[in-house]
Amino acid sequence: MIRKTFLLLFSGYLLVPGLSFAAARWYSDDQVTRGAGLYASHCAECHKTNAEGTENWRKKDSNGKYPPPPINGTAHAWHHSIKVLANTIRDGGIKLGGVMPAFKDKIDARQTLDVIAFFQSKWDDKVYSAWLERNPFPQQEKVSAGKNVSDKKTITDPRIVNLQKILPGSAISTPEKTPVNGLYQVRIGGKYVYVTENGEYALIGNLLDLKNGINLTRQAQVRENIPLLRSFPENDSVIFRAEGKEKAAISIFSDTSCPYCKKFHKEVPHLQKAGVSVRYIPFPRGGNKGPGYKEMLSVWCSEDRNKAMNIAMGVSKGKLENGSCGADKVLRAGFVLGKKVGVQGTPTSYLPDGSLISGYVPAQKIIERVTQKK
Ligand code: HEC
Structure with a gap:
């Protein structure tokens, strides 16, 4: 259970x-x-x-x-x-x-x-x-083998061993101290779990610093997500640039076959007008046999990816060419990155502060969040 x-x-x-x-x-x-x-x-x-x-x-x-x-x-x-x-x-x-x-x-x-x-x-x-x-x-796939690879942590640290038993095959980060005595934070596929020193108990949720009003879990997530998201090359993304001066940029993991991705895409022009750039990172939700995979391959192989994206997302008419330009690698990299930063479904958006929005949210809401100073 x-x-x-x-x-x-x-x-x-x-x-x-x-x-x-x-x-x-x-x-x-x-x-x-x-x-x-x-x-x-x-x-x-x-x-x-x-x-x-x-x-x-x-x-x-x-x-x-x-x-x-x-x-x-x-x-x-x-x-x-x-x-x-x-x-x-x-x-x-x-x-x-x-x-x-x-x-x-x-x-x-x-x-x-x-x-x-x-x-x-x-x-x-x-x-x-x-x-x-x-x-x-x-x-x-995680491969563990060989003399230079330290299996020690994984094998002896009870905080990791016990988590690994219930989550075989997951990459579990080295436990980090938290301000709570005896409670450690580990990252698993973009999420955080807190474990006790002896590895006997774990809890899932947000750790709040009540004195200072900080959500420590979110803070940790943000700290780690930003550099990971930046590591994905601009050239491998499809970017709908802000009109005029860019006030903010958001990254969206998307699959052209997902209805809510299409719904959101219709609103992308609002974001652009409001000074928000939208960067698409491919997230083929069904792997390379999924419904959107071929289509996304065409988009990523197109000379004009924005145009092709508009066609794939159903906002403009046209035909997509069959693509096989080696973009498999890019789609895979998007998927792998998504898993790392905690994408569970499409669309998932990341705001400039690294925080995550799962699923469809009206563009207007996003505009308010990213263009207004708190
Ligand atoms: C001394 C002979 C020997 C050497 C050296 C050897 N293998 Fe093998 N390998 C075998 C035999 C025999 C099998 C069948 C299983 C068994 O008897 O252990 C096998 C099985 C395998 C299999 C599984 C094949 C299957 O159909 O499931 C792989 C993969 C493999 N070896 C890869 C390698 C690689 C890579 C190396 C070098 C790093 C290597 N082997 C070195 C003899 C050897």
């Missing part, structure tokens, strides 16, 4: 499976290059130079063990998420009765990802797309 409540509060999105289309790879060429070197020195002796594995990998050898399988996409490796692949590399197969050694003392988490990038580069598009369908946002 507790776990359910937590999951409701913190799990963001159901990734809905659907159409499939060729997609960009999650890794960079540099990663593949680095991975190739690591692969050659650690893996090639068994999985062979191009990850093609042993010919008769389906048959046990004379010791009753399976020989090294192909990991070039022709066997089962593509059934696994990055996390599972990374765990296999970290822990090996010996514990499970296999023969693959553990690499946890030899390569760290980053190198593990590099090696995965290398052998995934051997997967053809069809296999990769099938894999991506099961793992729509590979970059989001």
